[in-house]
Amino acid sequence: MNRHTDIIKKRYDRISSVFDVMDHMIRSSWREELLGNLHGDILEVGVGTGSNLPFYPSNVNVTGIDFSPKMLAKAYGKTDKTAADITLKEMDAQQMDFPDNTFDVVVSTCVFCSVPDPVAGFKEIRRVVKPNGKIVMLEHMRSEHPFAARILDAVNPLTVRIVGANVNRKTIENIEKAGLTVKEQNYLMTSIMRKLVLTPN
Structure with a gap:
């Protein structure tokens, strides 16, 4: 783990006790729509404190990874609130310890604002998802409105x-740089928060 990644990891360890409050920016209805109909072997990148876990259906196997041990400790406390089969691992999204083509679906919710090298993270997702698999995401990013974008740039x-989060990431550009294809893109909060469906080719 490089120095920059270690700094961000420590910041997320520091805010783990209050992260659930911050994570309420993602509405429960958005999580339910994103996760409720998934199937197969699922990887959740940046599982955090486990806010998504109650929304997975019973017929899936979910592996959740995060580079913050204190965030994972909170997630373990939510594993009894889900019907899914859950495994949690401490792992860096930029260097995953999984074979190629392992997962049917990869999930992320407000993760790629904090991955130090987001293109590397997206490339790892592309590597571990099956060729016919998909990636589903709720991600916030730099606004397409010039005035709002300048504000985000200023506060970033x-x-x-x-908290270690970038509020002005050009996430769509990073996705394309990693060789992933945006199949669906729905704006949930102007252009800042979006629901995305990606494929590895």
Whole structure:
């Protein structure tokens, strides 16, 4: 783990006790729509404190990874609130310890604002998802509105320092740089929050 990644990891360890409050920016209805109809072997990248776990259906196997041990400790406390089969692992999304073509579906919710090298993270997702698999995401990113984008650019150094999250990431560009294809893109909160469905080719 490089120095930058270690710094972000420590920031997420630090905010783990209050992260559930922060995570309420993602509405329960959005999580239910994203996760309720999934099937097969699922990887959740950046599982955090486990806010998604209650929304998985009973017929799936979910492996959740996070690089913050304190966030994972909170997630373990939510495993009894889900009908799915859950496995949690401490792991860096930029360097995953899974073979190629392992998962039917990869999930992320507000994760790629904090991955230090988001293109590397997306490339790892592309590697571990099956060729006929898909990636489903709820991600916030830089606004397409010029004025709002300038505001996000201005506050970004502060949000990174406090919580390790970039509020002005050009996530669609990063997805395309990693060789993934955006199949669906729905705006949930102007252009800042979006539901995405990606494929590995």
